[in-house]
Structure formats: structure tokens, C-alpha cells
Amino acid sequence: xxxxxxxxxxxxxxxxxxxxxxxxxxxxxxxxxxxxxxxxxxxxxxxxxxxxxxxxxxxxxxxxxxxxxxxxxxxxxxxxxxxxxxxxxxxxxxxxxxxxxxxxxxxxxxxxxxxxxxxxxxxxxxxxxxxxxxxxxxxxxxxxxxxxxxxxxxxxxxxxxxxxxxxxxxxxxxxxxxxxxxxxxxxxxxxxxxxxxxxxxxxxxxxxxxxxxxxxxxxxxxxxxxxxxxxxxxxxxxxxxxxxxxxxxxxxxxxxxxxxxxxxxxxxxxxxxxxxxxxxxxxxxxxxxx
Amino acid sequence: xxxxxxxxxxxxxxxxxxxxxxxxxxxxxxxxxxxxxxxxxxxxxxxxxxxxxxxxxxxxxxxxxxxxxxxxxxxxxxxxxxxxxxxxxxxxxxxxxxxxxxxxxxxxxxxxxxxxxxxxxxxxxxxxxxxxxxxxxxxxxxxxxxxxxxxxxxxxxxxxxxxxxxxxxxxxxxxxxxxxxxxxxxxxxxxxxxxxxxxxxxxxxxxxxxxxxxxxxxxxxxxxxxxxxxxxxxxxxxxxxxxxxxxxxxxxxxxxxxxxxxxxxxxxxxxxxxxxxxxxxxxxxxxxxx
Numbered sequence: 001x002x003x004x005x006x007x008x009x010x011x012x013x014x015x016x017x018x019x020x021x022x023x024x025x026x027x028x029x030x031x032x033x034x035x036x037x038x039x040x041x042x043x044x045x046x047x048x049x050x051x052x053x054x055x056x057x058x059x060x061x062x063x064x065x066x067x068x069x070x071x072x073x074x075x076x077x078x079x080x081x082x083x084x085x086x087x088x089x090x091x092x093x094x095x096x097x098x099x100x101x102x103x104x105x106x107x108x109x110x111x112x113x114x115x116x117x118x119x120x121x122x123x124x125x126x127x128x129x130x131x132x133x134x135x136x137x138x139x140x141x142x143x144x145x146x147x148x149x150x151x152x153x154x155x156x157x158x159x160x161x162x163x164x165x166x167x168x169x170x171x172x173x174x175x176x177x178x179x180x181x182x183x184x185x186x187x188x189x190x191x192x193x194x195x196x197x198x199x200x201x202x203x204x205x206x207x208x209x210x211x212x213x214x215x216x217x218x219x220x221x222x223x224x225x226x227x228x229x230x231x232x233x234x235x236x237x238x239x240x241x242x243x244x245x246x247x248x249x250x251x252x253x254x255x256x257x258x259x260x261x262x263x264x265x266x267x268x269x270x271x272x273x274x275x276x277x278x279x280x281x282x283x284x285x286x287x288x289x290x
Numbered sequence: 291x292x293x294x295x296x297x298x299x300x301x302x303x304x305x306x307x308x309x310x311x312x313x314x315x316x317x318x319x320x321x322x323x324x325x326x327x328x329x330x331x332x333x334x335x336x337x338x339x340x341x342x343x344x345x346x347x348x349x350x351x352x353x354x355x356x357x358x359x360x361x362x363x364x365x366x367x368x369x370x371x372x373x374x375x376x377x378x379x380x381x382x383x384x385x386x387x388x389x390x391x392x393x394x395x396x397x398x399x400x401x402x403x404x405x406x407x408x409x410x411x412x413x414x415x416x417x418x419x420x421x422x423x424x425x426x427x428x429x430x431x432x433x434x435x436x437x438x439x440x441x442x443x444x445x446x447x448x449x450x451x452x453x454x455x456x457x458x459x460x461x462x463x464x465x466x467x468x469x470x471x472x473x474x475x476x477x478x479x480x481x482x483x484x485x486x487x488x489x490x491x492x493x494x495x496x497x498x499x500x501x502x503x504x505x506x507x508x509x510x511x512x513x514x515x516x517x518x519x520x521x522x523x524x525x526x527x528x529x530x531x532x533x534x535x536x537x538x539x540x541x542x543x544x545x546x547x548x549x550x551x552x553x554x555x556x557x558x559x560x561x562x563x564x565x566x567x568x569x570x571x572x573x574x575x576x577x578x579x580x
Contacts, residue, residue: 004406007375008404011375011399011404015400027401028370028372030400032323032325033323034324037322037327037418039372041372042403043376045406046408047408048405048406079322080318082318082329082330083331084333085297091300099304110305110320111317111330111331114294114298115338115339117338117412118409119407119408119409119410120410122405124403126416130322
């Protein structure tokens with residue numbers, strides 16, 4: 001295991017609370033008053049999650065969008081955010097982007113902390129949401145016989161990132177990803193399991209299968225692309241797209257646009273089958289924390 | 291203004307939500323599910339808030355304690371925490387200290403994010419609490435005619451810090467500060483205003499006076515000390531003590547030990563009087579974010 005995997009395992013051992021699903025890639029969901037409170041925290045570090053020369057307004061946007069996407073997977077509406085901000089090269093640009101993103105999602109800034117730093121800039125955002133439907137969707141709810149769906153194409157962030165690195169093109173999908181809050185709320189009453197594909201379709205589908213104790217059979221050619229067909233292999237393994245991946249009956253009339261890309265079966269030997277076969281051992285399926 | 295002050299001013303301009311009191315030195319308080327949800331986020335950075343050689347278990351403890359102290363000022367009970375953790379030199383020690391602190395306060399780890407980093411280690415903690423009394427105490431509630439009280443002595447963290455720097459002594463008050471959650475809950479129904487003195491008694495008393503629109507007259511010799519009398523001047527200006535500073539009637543029978551250290555008057559020319567005089571212009575009263 002990597003150092004981070006060891007750490008995460010230790011933290012998971014500490015996180016024994018029933019609401020404690022919110023480590024790295026999921027939200028915490030807990031009863032508060034008569035409602036379900038949804039909480040998520042994401043950190044971004046210069047040189048790891050963003051490039052030193054990147055526009056701080058884009059970084060702020062992305063920090064908000066990744067957290068809002070976490071809320072979207074729970075069918076939650078945003079209540080507000082807390083910001084942990086280390087002073088950077090252009091704080092005014094960061095705040096401009098933060099303001100834009102918060103206005104876009106209707107999420108007020110409730111508080112946080114500002115600090116000076118000496119090394120790479122580190123940023124944290126806590127998003128607080130209110131579930132609009134109970135039970136609150138989770139990645140563990142996939143039901144045998146359901147179909148696997150995705151709300152839209154993947155590969156846009158990959159193409160955008162490559163364009164940005166090459167200094168060409170707008171790279172909007174990478175710079176300004178959009179969290180699907182309305183879609184998540186519309187889908188929440190209908191889904192078995194739901195998550196986003198921020199770490200890659202294949203990796204996230206595998207996580208859903210593992211959490212749900214099922215096997216997911218994914219039809220790789222059915223996954224809609226926002227990039228050339230020749231990049232299909234990479235696009236299925238790239239993160240930073242914020243489409244919603246969910247299970248629901250195959251014949252359902254969905255309230256949002258979505259594409260069927262697989263089926264849920266009883267758990268077999270492998271949690272994930274891609275075009276009928278388990279992915280090769282040791283092949284990276286996406287962005288792994290561990 | 292410093293860069294950080296400019297930043298904070300910009301963030302405050304963005305934080306127009308009525309619950310948005312939670313920037314840097316206060317909690318956000320909002321209605322949720324028929325109850326009052328209390329939220330706070332603190333960040334700590336290596337080289338700024340802790341020393342590179344410090345025991346990671348102590349750093350974890352302090353990160354938890356500062357956030358729990360914020361909850362204490364609201365009379366809130368902890369619901370849980372979200373951790374933003376950048377890999378450090380000894381993650382196992384950090385987790386050991388985190389586990390100790392969370393067990394001490396009965397605050398479960400609900401989730402968070404772990405990241406790798408390249409420079410100084412940055413840590414963030416979001417604490418979620420439930421107010422035990424309404425209205426929820428704030429720093430703006432001081433009432434003319436009330437007395438100013440403090441729950442215990444200041445100066446312990448200063449002495450501890452100096453001992454640690456000198457390599458002598460246990461430095462426990464600096465390494466393992468204790469948040470007064472039970473005291474905050476017991477006081478909440480009785481106080482006008484309440485806050486902690488984490489940035490220094492004089493500075494925090496001045497903030498309370500400004501927020502409440504009153505003048506606070508503080509009797510510097512009445513403030514109990516956990517250090518030699520010769521250090522009184524410094525101890526009143528040192529942060530990192532987590533005593534609760536609050537206003538309540540002068541003749542009240544308090545449920546916790548506390549010392550009267552001043553009075554609340556109608557706002558005069560100066561928000562803070564120390565022994566009858568305004569502190570000299572330009573003199574640092576404590577740890578200032580701005």
C-alpha cells in the first residue's frame with residue numbers, strides 16, 4: 001500500500017460513526033433535527049490538484065464544483081460552504097471566481113479560515129447540504145437487475161486539460177466543470193446507487209459495485225464521449241468529469257437525459273466487467289487515492 | 291491593510307448570508323431541521339501555526355481543540371468533524387492524537403479528504419455542532435450593565451510555548467489545550483455575549499465590545515493568571531488560551547467557576563478601556579488576522 005492508502009485505512013478505522021462515509025470520495029450523511037444533513041470536504045493543493053500558473057478564479061470554481069458534485073450525488077441542495085484559504089498569488093482573482101461559482105450554485109459563503117503559508121498553496125472547502133429525498137442515495141444502493149446509467153459524456157475534462165497544457169483551446173470543461181445539482185435532485189427518488197465519475201467511469205463503477213456487493217457489467221462502447229472515438233480507452237479512465245453515474249430500472253422514464261451503459265448482476269468473481277471481461281490486473285482504472 | 295486583511299474584507303463582502311459570521315474567528319449558525327446547526331473551520335499550517343519538529347499527535351489535538359472551543363462559545367455540543375489532511379512526516383502519530391482528541395470530546399470523524407503535498411503541511415478541520423440553547427450566544431450580545439467574566443486564568447499557553455521553545459518543561463497547556471464544551475453549554479442560557487480568548491484577552495474583549503456596540507471596561511489586575519505576575523502584561527496579549535470570555539449580570543450565581551474582570555457600558559469614545567484608559571494606539575492587543 002502507498003503511504004496515503006495506509007493513512008486512509010487508519011482514518012477509516014477511526015471513522016466508525018454510522019454517518020462516516022465521507023472520506024475522500026463520498027459525503028457524510030446524518031440526521032440533524034428532522035432532516036438529513038449532507039457534508040463533504042475537499043482539499044486542493046498547488047502542484048498536485050492545480051498547476052502553479054493556473055487562473056485562481058478557475059481554481060476557486062473547481063473547488064466549489066467538486067464539492068457541489070458531491071452534494072449532487074446525494075440529491076442534496078446546497079446550504080452553504082466554509083472556506084479554508086491559504087494566501088496565494090492573486091487572492092482577488094480567487095475571490096472573483098469563488099463569488100461566481102457560489103452564485104451559480106446558490107451556495108452562500110458561511111465562514112472559514114484564512115491563513116498565510118510558506119509553501120505550495122493549500123485550499124479546503126466544506127460544503128453543507130440538505131437532502132431533498134429520503135432515503136438519501138448512496139453508492140451502495142445498486143440493486144440486481146437495475147441498469148447502469150450516466151447523465152452525459154466523459155472525456156471533456158481530459159481534452160480540456162490537454163489543450164490547456166498545450167496552450168491551445170478554451171479548456172472550459174477542465175477549468176470550469178459543472179456539478180449537476182438539479183439532475184441529482186431529480187434522480188434521487190428513482191435511483192438505486194448514485195455517485196459522480198470524478199475519478200473515472202471505470203474506477204467509480206467498480207467502487208459502486210464493491211460498495212453495493214454486486215457485479216456491474218459495463219458496455220464500454222455505450223459510454224457517450226465528448227472526445228474523439230480514438231481516445232475512448234483514456235476517456236473511460238480519466239477523472240474530473242462530473243457526470244452522475246447511477247443505477248435505475250432499465251425501462252424507467254427518467255426526468256433527465258441519461259444513457260444506459262451497463263447492468264447490475266449478483267456479485268460474481270469480479271466486481272466490474274468491461275465488455276464481459278474483468279479489467280486486466282494492475283491496470284489503472286482511474287485516479288486512485290489508494 | 292495587510293494582504294490578509296484585504297482578503298478577509300473581500301470575503302466578508304461575499305459572505306452576505308445572515309448566518310455568515312464564521313470567518314476566521316467565529317462560527318456560522320444556521321437553522322436546519324428545526325435546530326441550530328453550528329459550523330466552524332480552522333486551518334493550521336506548518337511553520338505558521340505549528341513548528342516543523344512538533345509532535346504530530348499534539349498538532350492533531352490542537353486542531354481539534356481550537357474547533358471545539360469555537361463550538362463551546364456557542365454552547366454547542368459536537369456532532370462530528372471533517373478532516374482535511376495533507377500527508378506529513380508521521381501520519382500514524384497524527385492519527386493517534388486525532389483519535390485521542392476526538393474521543394475526549396465525543397466528536398466522531400465523519401469524513402474529509404487526504405492529499406499529498408509538496409511544501410509545508412496544511413491541515414483543516416471542520417467541526418459541526420448542535421446548539422443546546424436558543425438564542426445561540428454570540429459575541430455581539432453584550433448588554434449594558436452586565437459584568438465581564440472569564441472562566442479561568444490566561445498565560446498558561448504562553449509559558450508552555452516558551453518552555454517548549456527552550457526545550458524545558460511539559461508545555462502541556464500549549465501542546466494540549468482544553469476546550470470548555472461543558473462550561474459553554476452550562477453558560478449559554480445565562481450569557482449576553484460569549485467567545486473564547488484564543489487570540490488574547492484584550493483583543494477578544496475589544497472584538498466583543500465592537501460586535502456588541504458597547505464599551506467594555508476591563509480591570510487588568512482582576513484577570514486570573516497561570517503565569518508569574520511579572521508576565522501579566524504579556525499574558526493579557528497572548529493567544530492560545532481557550533478560556534471563555536462572557537458577559538452576564540454582576541450578581542449572578544454561575545454554574546461554573548468564573549472571575550469578574552470588567553463591566554459593560556454604553557458605547558463611549560473607545561470600545562475597550564483597560565484600567566480606565568484606552569490601550570495606546572498601535573499597540574498589539576493580541577494575535578490579529580488583520
